[in-house]
Amino acid sequence: MALRKIWKNHEIPFQSVRLIHTPVMVKEVLSYLSPYKNNLFIDMTFGSGGHTKALLEAVPSLRVICLDRDPSAYSNAVELSKEFPHQIIPCLGRFSELPQLLNNLNINKNSVDGILFDFGCSSDQLDIAERGFSLSKSGPLDMRMDGNRFPDQPTALDVLLKADEHDLYKIFKIYGEEKLAKKIARAVIESRYSFREIKTTHDLAALVENINSSDHRLDKLQRPSHVATKIFQALRIFVNNELNEINYGMVLADWYLKLNGRIVTLSFHSLEDRIVKRHLTGSHDTVAGDIPLNYVSYSTCFDKNDINEIKQTSWLLTTKHVVLPSQAEVDRNPRSRSAKLRAAIKIK
Numbered sequence: 001m002a003l004r005k006i007w008k009n010h011e012i013p014f015q016s017v018r019l020i021h022t023p024v025m026v027k028e029v030l031s032y033l034s035p036y037k038n039n040l041f042i043d044m045t046f047g048s049g050g051h052t053k054a055l056l057e058a059v060p061s062l063r064v065i066c067l068d069r070d071p072s073a074y075s076n077a078v079e080l081s082k083e084f085p086h087q088i089i090p091c092l093g094r095f096s097e098l099p100q101l102l103n104n105l106n107i108n109k110n111s112v113d114g115i116l117f118d119f120g121c122s123s124d125q126l127d128i129a130e131r132g133f134s135l136s137k138s139g140p141l142d143m144r145m146d147g148n149r150f151p152d153q154p155t156a157l158d159v160l161l162k163a164d165e166h167d168l169y170k171i172f173k174i175y176g177e178e179k180l181a182k183k184i185a186r187a188v189i190e191s192r193y194s195f196r197e198i199k200t201t202h203d204l205a206a207l208v209e210n211i212n213s214s215d216h217r218l219d220k221l222q223r224p225s226h227v228a229t230k231i232f233q234a235l236r237i238f239v240n241n242e243l244n245e246i247n248y249g250m251v252l253a254d255w256y257l258k259l260n261g262r263i264v265t266l267s268f269h270s271l272e273d274r275i276v277k278r279h280l281t282g283s284h285d286t287v288a289g290d291i292p293l294n295y296v297s298y299s300t301c302f303d304k305n306d307i308n309e310i311k312q313t314s315w316l317l318t319t320k321h322v323v324l325p326s327q328a329e330v331d332r333n334p335r336s337r338s339a340k341l342r343a344a345i346k347i348k
Contacts, residue, residue, distance in 0.1 A: 042114075144240065155239065161198075247275050260346065263343065282315075
């Protein structure tokens with residue numbers, strides 16, 4: 001169903017979706033998900049609920065399972081469930097916890113009509129200094145998306161204080177694609193034995209800035225970008241095991257979607273998008289450089305039939321190319337500038 005028909009039939013203007021957080025590419029998400037009455041959807045990354053609320057206002061009879069690993073986002077889902085009783089089912093957990101959560105709800109394989117992923121860090125997480133995600137706000141180097149759900153989970157500060165130089169280099173190089181990963185890893189190690197310890201987000205940002213003082217980087221809008229951005233990204237991905245979670249989330253989407261069910265993903269950097277593309281197209285390359293995600297065997301030789309079987313995909317792409325936000329949306333919401341949307345239909 002075309003998006004314009006969804007809005008017209010229910011007489012709900014796009015501007016009526018009023019939220020503190022601005023969800024990315026709402027019109028495109030609704031168009032590719034094509035919600036229909038009495039559908040069951042899973043919002044795998046609920047966050048502030050912008051996409052879910054838009055879905056429910058477009059199709060009032062929709063039911064949405066709202067998953068998020070962040071306790072604050074779970075609270076948002078609980079609050080929104082009061083506005084949409086019997087339509088929102090809040091769930092607290094990572095992608096890897098979804099099977100148990102759905103089992104508790106008696107949701108079985110091949111029973112979901114649509115699944116939405118909005119990967120990465122949410123605006124709420126970035127805007128709260130105490131969460132440690134933002135280098136523009138001084139706060140503790142935490143970066144755990146789960147908050148205090150798992151007290152033994154290492155924080156970003158734990159990684160900086162305890163990882164050896166080689167491991168830090170690998171984290172910065174693979175997860176941040178940082179060209180000065182070796183120098184920054186060495187500087188972190190040296191900081192442990194100096195009077196300039198790294199304790200806060202501003203401490204880390206300043207350390208990286210001192211190393212990259214002559215490096216003037218630009219974002220996709222050609223605006224100055226802080227030289228520590230990739231280091232923060234790398235630590236966040238490592239602390240939260242994000243790439244493995246994304247990979248498993250894509251496997252679960254294939255498992256739970258009905259035949260002809262729809263998937264839409266929003267990714268914000270190449271590592272996320274590469275995993276999604278690999279699953280949707282059946283191109284079994286590696287992710288994050290030299291990390292194989294699906295299989296590896298040094299004792300097995302694959303013949304042509306094996307390779308063809310491996311490359312088979314359950315998906316039919318509904319986007320010929322990756323979909324990017326319009327310039328008007330980027331102007332309204334600069335955080336959308338890196339977004340890439342992919343969509344597909346499950347065909348087997």
